[in-house]
Amino acid sequence: MTDEHASARCALITGASLGIGEAFARRLAADGWDLVLVARDAGRLGAAAAELTRRYDRRIETISADLSTDDGCAAVERRLAAEPPVGMLVNNAGTSLNTPFVRSAVEDEARLLRLNVLAVLRLTHAALTPMIRRGNGIVINVSSVAGFGVPMPGSTYSASKAWVTNFSESIGPSVAPLGVRVMALCPGYTRTGYHERAGINMSRMPAWMWLRTDDVVDEGLRDLRKGKLVSVPSWKYKVVVAGLRHAPRRLLRGLSRDVRGRAGRAGD
Numbered sequence: 001m002t003d004e005h006a007s008a009r010c011a012l013i014t015g016a017s018l019g020i021g022e023a024f025a026r027r028l029a030a031d032g033w034d035l036v037l038v039a040r041d042a043g044r045l046g047a048a049a050a051e052l053t054r055r056y057d058r059r060i061e062t063i064s065a066d067l068s069t070d071d072g073c074a075a076v077e078r079r080l081a082a083e084p085p086v087g088m089l090v091n092n093a094g095t096s097l098n099t100p101f102v103r104s105a106v107e108d109e110a111r112l113l114r115l116n117v118l119a120v121l122r123l124t125h126a127a128l129t130p131m132i133r134r135g136n137g138i139v140i141n142v143s144s145v146a147g148f149g150v151p152m153p154g155s156t157y158s159a160s161k162a163w164v165t166n167f168s169e170s171i172g173p174s175v176a177p178l179g180v181r182v183m184a185l186c187p188g189y190t191r192t193g194y195h196e197r198a199g200i201n202m203s204r205m206p207a208w209m210w211l212r213t214d215d216v217v218d219e220g221l222r223d224l225r226k227g228k229l230v231s232v233p234s235w236k237y238k239v240v241v242a243g244l245r246h247a248p249r250r251l252l253r254g255l256s257r258d259v260r261g262r263a264g265r266a267g268d
Contacts, residue, residue, distance in 0.1 A: 010059075012036040012079065012086045014067060014123070015093030017044040020142055020190060023213035024090050027221070029056040036061045036086065038076055038093070067093050067119040068111045077126040088138040089127040091120045091164075096157040109156055116160035121167065124182070128175060135179040140220065141168045143184045145237050149244035161186075165230060172229045184230045185220040187211055188237040209236075 011028045015021040016037035025035055029052050037052075039045045042064035049060040063079060065072035080086050094116045097104050124139055131137025147161030168184035175182060190211045216233045223231035232238050 010034040010036065010084050010086050011088035011090060012038065012076070012127075013090040013092060014038040014076070014119070015142075017041060017048045019092075020187070020213050020216055021090065021092040022048060023217045024092065024140075025052060027214070027217050028088070029058045029060075032058070033088070034059040034061075034084070036063065036079055038063045038065055038067070040064065040066050067123075068095075068115040073119055073122045076123055080123065080126040081130060085130055085134065086127060087131075087136065088140070089123060090140045090142065091123055092142040093119065094142065094160075101155050112156055113160060116157070117163050120164055124167075124171070128171075128180060131180045132175065132178045137180045138224065139168075139180070139182045140224065141165075141182070141184050143168070143186045145186050145188045145232060145241055145244075147186065148241050169229050176227075181224065181227070183220075183224050183228060185216070185223075186230060186232045186237075186241070187216045187220075188232075188234065188240065190216055211237075 009032060011024075011033045013021050013024050013028075013035065016025050016035075017039040021039070025037060025048065029035055035049075035052065035058060037045055037049055037060065039048075039062075042062075045062045045064055049062050052058065053060050061079075063075055065075045067073055067076065080089065095112055097108055097112060099108070101109065120141055124141065127137065127139055131139075141164050143164040144158070144161040146158040147163075147165045165184040165186060168182050172182035188211060189209045190213055211234055219233035220231045232241050
């Protein structure tokens with residue numbers, strides 16, 4: 001990263017103990033950032049912090065919080081308003097449901113929206129106030145290519161990610177003149193261990209579609225330096241997204257049915 005944020009080289013990462021969040025933590029610690037790691041699992045969070053401290057000798061704070069709750073969001077909002085200042089917020093925490101909307105519990109759907117949408121809104125708002133006051137800062141909202149067109153099985157996930165991308169594109173230009181950058185990071189299928197933990201059988205997904213977490217983070221940070229509002233890691237997903245943005249909605253609905261059918265067969 002450049003020296004322009006040297007006065008606030010502390011990054012707060014949600015969902016930091018696994019997957020893309022863990023990869024962000026490793027990369028930013030290696031680049032000389034102090035970290036505030038946020039996750040629900042206190043034990044896994046403590047282990048991650050200890051390993052990062054050992055390897056990179058950085059200042060590591062942890063906050064065990066469930067961001068689908070008001071109390072969890074409030075705990076992180078307090079840290080975003082405190083000292084030392086947070087120069088980068090990575091909104092990575094999120095969830096999906098391995099159940100079609102018509103068969104899922106409304107409580108589960110509400111929790112998905114609170115985590116994937118409301119927490120992103122609340123933490124971004126909390127971060128922007130001190131960043132704008134200082135005249136520098138970065139917000140990276142981890143979204144998904146699922147938000148560009150083809151609904152995924154468990155359709156509210158893609159809807160929530162469409163909101164995250166649109167939200168980032170909407171507020172990014174308004175804060176850029178104030179020295180703050182906002183970017184949506186939209187990876188495709190990434191090997192994070194999430195699908196296994198959620199009980200989603202992805203064994204029939206072609207190997208070429210999978211991305212590595214470190215590659216996602218590296219390309220995302222490169223696009224951030226280029227000033228992009230939206231980062232889609234990997235040329236193959238750039239092609240996919242370009243097609244989705246110009247494809248007729250009727251075709252997208254057909255592709256969605258095909259994706260759901262394959263996922264259903266894989267889960268049999």
